[in-house]
Every structure is written in structure tokens, then in C-alpha cells.
Amino acid sequence: MHNAVDMTPPPVLSDAVTIELNAVLVALTENQPLVLTLEDGTLLPSGPFATEHPTLQIGVRAWVERQTQHPLGYVEQLYTFADRNRPASDGQRRVVSISYLGLTRERLSAGARDPEWRSWYRYFPWEDWRSGPSPLVAETILPQLAAWADAVSDPVLQRERRQRIEVRFGDGTENWNEELILQRYELLYEAGLVPEARQATDRVVPATGTNGQLVPVPGMPMRHDHRRILATGIARLRAKIKYRPVFFELMPPEFTLLQLQRAIEALAGRAMHKQNFRRLIDQQGLVEPTGASTSETRGRPAKLFRFRREVVLERAVAGTKLPLSRPI
Amino acid sequence: MHNAVDMTPPPVLSDAVTIELNAVLVALTENQPLVLTLEDGTLLPSGPFATEHPTLQIGVRAWVERQTQHPLGYVEQLYTFADRNRPASDGQRRVVSISYLGLTRERLSAGARDPEWRSWYRYFPWEDWRSGPSPLVAETILPQLAAWADAVSDPVLQRERRQRIEVRFGDGTENWNEELILQRYELLYEAGLVPEARQATDRVVPATGTNGQLVPVPGMPMRHDHRRILATGIARLRAKIKYRPVFFELMPPEFTLLQLQRAIEALAGRAMHKQNFRRLIDQQGLVEPTGASTSETRGRPAKLFRFRREVVLERAVAGTKLPLSRPI
DNA sequence: CCTCATTATGCTCATTCTTAGTATAAATAT
DNA sequence: ATATTTATACTAAGAATGAGCATAATGAGG
Numbered sequence: 035m036h037n038a039v040d041m042t043p044p045p046v047l048s049d050a051v052t053i054e055l056n057a058v059l060v061a062l063t064e065n066q067p068l069v070l071t072l073e074d075g076t077l078l079p080s081g082p083f084a085t086e087h088p089t090l091q092i093g094v095r096a097w098v099e100r101q102t103q104h105p106l107g108y109v110e111q112l113y114t115f116a117d118r119n120r121p122a123s124d125g126q127r128r129v130v131s132i133s134y135l136g137l138t139r140e141r142l143s144a145g146a147r148d149p150e151w152r153s154w155y156r157y158f159p160w161e162d163w164r165s166g167p168s169p170l171v172a173e174t175i176l177p178q179l180a181a182w183a184d185a186v187s188d189p190v191l192q193r194e195r196r197q198r199i200e201v202r203f204g205d206g207t208e209n210w211n212e213e214l215i216l217q218r219y220e221l222l223y224e225a226g227l228v229p230e231a232r233q234a235t236d237r238v239v240p241a242t243g244t245n246g247q248l249v250p251v252p253g254m255p256m257r258h259d260h261r262r263i264l265a266t267g268i269a270r271l272r273a274k275i276k277y278r279p280v281f282f283e284l285m286p287p288e289f290t291l292l293q294l295q296r297a298i299e300a301l302a303g304r305a306m307h308k309q310n311f312r313r314l315i316d317q318q319g320l321v322e323p324t325g326a327s328t329s330e331t332r333g334r335p336a337k338l339f340r341f342r343r344e345v346v347l348e349r350a351v352a353g354t355k356l357p358l359s360r361p362i
Numbered sequence: 363m364h365n366a367v368d369m370t371p372p373p374v375l376s377d378a379v380t381i382e383l384n385a386v387l388v389a390l391t392e393n394q395p396l397v398l399t400l401e402d403g404t405l406l407p408s409g410p411f412a413t414e415h416p417t418l419q420i421g422v423r424a425w426v427e428r429q430t431q432h433p434l435g436y437v438e439q440l441y442t443f444a445d446r447n448r449p450a451s452d453g454q455r456r457v458v459s460i461s462y463l464g465l466t467r468e469r470l471s472a473g474a475r476d477p478e479w480r481s482w483y484r485y486f487p488w489e490d491w492r493s494g495p496s497p498l499v500a501e502t503i504l505p506q507l508a509a510w511a512d513a514v515s516d517p518v519l520q521r522e523r524r525q526r527i528e529v530r531f532g533d534g535t536e537n538w539n540e541e542l543i544l545q546r547y548e549l550l551y552e553a554g555l556v557p558e559a560r561q562a563t564d565r566v567v568p569a570t571g572t573n574g575q576l577v578p579v580p581g582m583p584m585r586h587d588h589r590r591i592l593a594t595g596i597a598r599l600r601a602k603i604k605y606r607p608v609f610f611e612l613m614p615p616e617f618t619l620l621q622l623q624r625a626i627e628a629l630a631g632r633a634m635h636k637q638n639f640r641r642l643i644d645q646q647g648l649v650e651p652t653g654a655s656t657s658e659t660r661g662r663p664a665k666l667f668r669f670r671r672e673v674v675l676e677r678a679v680a681g682t683k684l685p686l687s688r689p690i
Numbered sequence: 691c692c693t694c695a696t697t698a699t700g701c702t703c704a705t706t707c708t709t710a711g712t713a714t715a716a717a718t719a720t
Numbered sequence: 721a722t723a724t725t726t727a728t729a730c731t732a733a734g735a736a737t738g739a740g741c742a743t744a745a746t747g748a749g750g
Contacts, residue, residue, distance in 0.1 A: 050378035333726025334716035661697025662745035
């Protein structure tokens with residue numbers, strides 16, 4: 035590397051580290067957003083980055099495809115971090131984790147136990163607002179967070195905590211921003227309301243119930259920080275669907291507009307107005323009718339659509355608009 | 363790490379790699395967006411990630427602050443890549459580069475040669491549309507890209523190339539999307555129109571002028587892939603200013619609304635309608651008047667503003683809207 | 691002092707977008 | 721046949737946006 039004379043840091047040996055790749059692999063089935071898990075749903079798939087992989091992305095694709103027997107469509111880097119909660123001083127090499135978001139069209143080996151596809155709302159039940167405000171927020175989460183805010187005596191800090199709660203969770207019925215899933219998880223972690231927070235070494239102020247005990251919020255935990263990585267992936271996807279047509283990779287080659295709508299709603303965790311959704315979709319020229327219709331549903335048969343070739347080719351830069359506003 | 367029996371890849375030694383940290387460090391002075399460079403503007407600052415750094419971000423902060431003698435405000439991870447153009451088979455450890463975007467309030471050591479702050483439009487002159495469409499696009503870039511598209515005989519490929527050019531550059535006067543800076547750079551690279559493309563080992567189809575020679579587009583190159591990293595940082599920043607109040611970190615504690623507008627315009631590379639800008643800004647409650655005004659400018663004195671405390675505290679989730687549309 | 695150039699700021703207005711419907715069509719289940 | 725379900729067309733109120741006019745407050749130059 036370069037060595038500008040007065041810029042060079044004191045000669046320090048850049049240490050050897052080991053790279054671990056993590057994947058948040060997403061699929062959609064029957065209006066459920068699924069994520070691939072291992073070991074009874076407690077881990078995301080991960081694997082080492084090795085010499086045989088020319089690039090990181092090829093590394094991720096290689097072992098995900100081997101594990102799932104399925105070609106991986108869209109792959110996007112999520113985040114890289116080093117040594118969260120892992121000490122480096124025991125003679126072992128430090129581990130740097132690089133996480134990826136992957137989208138795939140169909141799930142496979144349904145019912146398998148390892149790997150197993152699970153709805154991500156098992157991990158984040160409060161994030162599903164498709165049929166209105168999740169009662170978990172108003173009834174369980176907000177009261178406990180309020181207690182956590184009250185637990186600090188300094189009025190300035192208390193006000194800051196209340197503000198942070200309000201921005202992330204709204205009031206339980208309004209001002210819900212589905213993109214803030216990661217920030218919500220992190221706040222719950224900080225408040226000691228998720229089980230993962232107990233094992234952590236850093237200072238955590240646990241919330242206590244009326245009997246002085248920790249009362250974890252419903253939602254399945256994962257090992258290490260994999261639930262946080264999952265939240266990062268969901269957040270990225272929820273943000274991205276609003277301006278890039280990522281759902282290409284999740285949909286079958288032909289679909290009805292309602293299927294498309296339900297797919298996006300599954301990702302966003304919110305319902306959309308049907309007529310407005312259709313208007314936006316065909317205004318944008320993302321899809322074209324195949325000419326056929328389906329009568330798999332009960333009512334009037336729906337036209338089938340496919341994504342337009344030109345848009346698929348340029349999906350990395352093509353724009354989308356959805357009747358999901360970017361709140362505040 | 364976990365080891366699900368039928369999931370384990372063939373036992374492969376996860377190889378040791380070296381981590382290198384790169385920084386795109388941005389500041390604003392006199393309506394120019396500046397980036398910190400080394401070695402006569404040919405490199406971005408980079409340094410090794412070493413044992414003494416508990417986390418990656420602390421590592422970046424540590425040596426950037428040592429190099430610039432200036433506290434680093436906002437820091438955000440950009441991208442991680444391994445071995446772009448670097449062979450791994452010579453017995454040396456592979457290098458994984460992790461790049462960061464940093465924002466800082468004031469530049470320092472003005473006029474110093476190393477490190478030196480430079481306007482990023484020296485590297486991407488075609489990206490400055492603040493006083494209308496950049497003539498470089500219509501007069502230099504588009505003709506050469508058109509020649510590059512024509513150079514392929516297969517009509518399907520030719521149409522695809524034309525479409526990619528159109529999406530990224532528009533027609534030279536309209537449909538300019540300032541967020542696509544990275545995709546534009548990559549297209550110029552692919553077309554062989556930037557000098558960096560010549561040294562690359564991968565297959566590059568160089569564009570040729572009328573006399574059969576490579577005609578690079580104006581804009582200073584950098585070594586390695588640092589200009590690409592810079593483009594990544596600018597793209598991230600241009601996208602982010604539209605929905606998060608990142609400009610906090612770049613502005614002085616007090617400023618006029620015109621100063622704020624010029625700052626954002628410098629980042630976006632586009633001009634905004636003054637009255638509409640003001641309307642949006644005060645609708646959102648991002649700033650509050652300090653009560654004072656300034657008469658540093660020639661005309662009517664402008665009120666001074668500061669960012670509101672509440673918004674600064676929650677800047678990671680606070681929203682912004684600017685009269686810069688997210689085109690297509 | 692007067693006028694002009696310059697910047698700041700208030701206000702309007704037409705257009706487009708968005709939201710939240712109503713209405714109607716075409717199928718299935720009973 | 722009738723109720724139910726789904727698809728699709730259309731509309732009207734309200735909000736947001738884009739473009740511009742009008743006025744205010746200052747310094748510079750005569």
C-alpha cells in the first residue's frame with residue numbers, strides 16, 4: 035500500500051483475520067416472508083471465505099447454492115463487522131463477519147429441519163402490521179419500554195428515552211415506520227427486553243417487571259447476533275422495495291396483481307390500498323399482461339402479468355413507486 | 363461456529379486475510395464538496411485494521427483523526443470487497459478492503475499537499491449540474507458512448523448498451539439522476555473511457571476515437587480502484603441527503619438558509635428552487651432561528667439558524683424531504 | 691439622499707400526486 | 721338464483737409540488 039511520509043501510522047503489523055460470511059436468504063410462500071435458518075431456527079447460514087472463492091459474492095453464492103441446491107438470484111452486501119462480543123486476545127485469529135442479503139424465487143425441501151425456512155415474523159412478531167396495528171406493540175412493548183424510560187431519574191435522559199421510543203414505535207396505532215425494524219430491535223436490546231441482551235457482556239440496563247424480573251418481549255431469539263443481522267436484512271429489503279423493483283427475484287414468472295401486492299405487503303408488513311396499488315404498478319410500466327388469466331381464486335379471474343424484460347435487465351437502476359409512503 | 367451435519371461445506375481452512383480500511387472523508391468549503399486525498403490526489407486515505415482497534419469503526423476513526431487532527435463526526439460503512447484486480451496466489455495474504463464514508467465539519471491545513479482536500483468534481487467533472495446540464499455529457503461523453511454502443515454488431519446487445527447509456531446519462535439535458543454516479547462511472551469504465559480501465563486485467567473493450575485511439579473522458583483518475591470507492595461514497599451521500607438530515611455534520615453550528623441550500627446543492631450537483639427549499643425546510647422543523655442575523659452577504663441580512671437539538675439526537679432515524687426529486 | 695443591485699422572505703396558483711372511496715364486472719359456492 | 725369473492729374502472733377531495741410574482745432590507749455607487 036501507499037506510504038505518504040507524514041501520513042504513515044506507526045508501523046503496525048496488520049493482523050491476520052478470518053472472514054466469515056453470513057446470509058439472510060429470503061423467499062416468499064403463501065404470503066409469508068421466509069428466511070433460511072439452521073439448527074432449529076437459531077442460526078443464519080454462515081460459512082468461511084476461502085481461497086477457492088475469487089470474490090466475496092462468489093463465496094456466498096457458492097455455499098448457499100450448495101446448501102440449498104438452488105440458484106441464488108439477487109445478492110447484496112449488508113454489513114461487515116468485527117468482533118461484536120468476541121474477544122480477540124486468546125491467541126485465535128479475529129473474525130470479521132460479512133453479511134449478505136439474498137433473494138430467491140422458490141423455497142425447497144419444505145418441512146426440512148435443517149435448513150428450514152421460517153417466517154421472519156416468528157423472530158419479529160411485532161413487525162407484522164398487515165391487518166392493522168400489531169397489538170403486541172401497544173399491549174406489551176410500549177408499557178415495558180415506558181417503564182424502562184421511567185427507570186432513569188435524570189429528566190433529560192428520561193425525555194431522550196421517551197423520544198427514541200416514540201420515533202421508533204409511534205404510539206402503538208399510528209406513526210409506524212416499517213423501515214425502522216433494526217432500530218426497534220436495537221432499542222429492545224438496549225432496554226434488556228430481548229433474551230440476547232442477557233448474555234451480552236456490555237452494560238445493559240434490564241427492564242424489570244412488577245416483580246422485578248426480566249419480561250422478554252415475544253419473538254424467537256437467535257444465537258450470536260444473528261437476529262440483529264436478520265433485522266438488518268429485513269430493514270434493507272423494506273427500504274429497497276420502495277424505490278427499486280427487487281420483488282422480481284421473489285415472484286414466479288407469471289403472477290396476478292393481487293399476488294404481487296400480497297408479496298410486497300408480506301415484506302413491508304403493511305397492507306396497501308388495492309386500487310391505488312394497481313394504478314401505480316401499471317403507470318410505471320413494470321409489468322405487462324401475458325394475455326392469460328387464472329381462475330385459481332374464487333372470484334372473477336385475474337389477468338396474469340409478467341415483469342417487462344427491459345426493466346428486469348436494468349433492475350439495479352430502475353425505479354419503483356409503491357403506495358407505501360416513507361413516513362416522516 | 364455451528365456445524366449442521368449435512369450443511370457443512372467440505373472442510374476447508376478459512377484462510378487468513380488482511381483487512382485494509384479506506385475512507386471517503388467529505389467536507390464542504392465555499393460551496394465545494396471536498397474529499398481528503400493523499401499522494402497528489404491519487405489515493406484515498408487507507409490504513410490497516412490492527413489488534414489495537416476494538417472495532418472497525420474505531421479503527422477508521424483512530425487513524426483518520428490522527429491524520430487530520432480533527433474529530434470525525436458521522437461515519438458510515440460503505441462497502442467491503444476482496445481482491446478486485448489483486449491476485450492472491452503469490453503466497454501473500456489476501457486483502458479485504460472495507461471502505462467508510464466520513465463527514466467532517468471543517469477542513470484543516472488548507473493548501474497542504476498531503477493530505478490535501480480536493481473538490482470531488484475534479485474526479486467527476488460531468489457530475490456537476492449546478493448551473494444546468496454539464497456540457498461534458500452532451501459534447502464528450504454521450505458521443506463516445508454512442509460509438510461504443512455502435513461498435514458491437516449484435517443488434518440485441520447494441521440495444522441493451524443504448525438502454526444502459528440512456529438510463530444512466532439521459533439525453534444530456536434531461537433525465538439526469540444524480541444518484542447514479544457510481545453506475546455512470548462503471549459504464550465509462552466498461553467502455554474504456556477512463557484511464558483506470560487500461561491497467562485492468564479483465565476484458566475491457568476500449569472505445570476508440572476517429573483515429574483509433576483511446577479518448578479518455580476528462581476527470582482525474584486515481585490509483586487502484588479508489589475512484590470507484592469515491593463514487594460509491596458520493597452516491598451514498600447523494601441518496602442519503604434526500605431522506606436523512608446528514609448535512610448536520612457538514613455545516614457550522616449556525617448558518618443561513620442559503621448556506622444550507624448551497625451546501626446541499628454542492629453535494630447533489632444540482633440547483634434547487636430557493637423558495638421551495640425554504641418552505642420544505644421550515645415545514646419539517648429541522649432548524650430553528652437563533653434570533654441573530656448575518657450581514658456578511660451583500661443584500662438583505664439573512665436570519666441565522668441552527669439545527670434543532672431533538673433532530674440532531676435522532677439524526678439516524680429523523681427524516682428529511684428536499685426539493686430534489688428522486689427521478690424515475 | 692437616491693437608485694440600483696443583491697439577497698431574503700412572503701405569498702399565489704396551476705398542476706400533479708395521493709388517499710379513500712363508490713361502482714360495476716365476472717367468477718364460484720350454496 | 722343469490723350471496724360471496726375477487727377484479728377492475730372511475731371519481732372527488734385534499735396534499736404536495738413546481739414555478740413564479742411581489743415585497744423587504746441591506747450595501748454600493750453616484
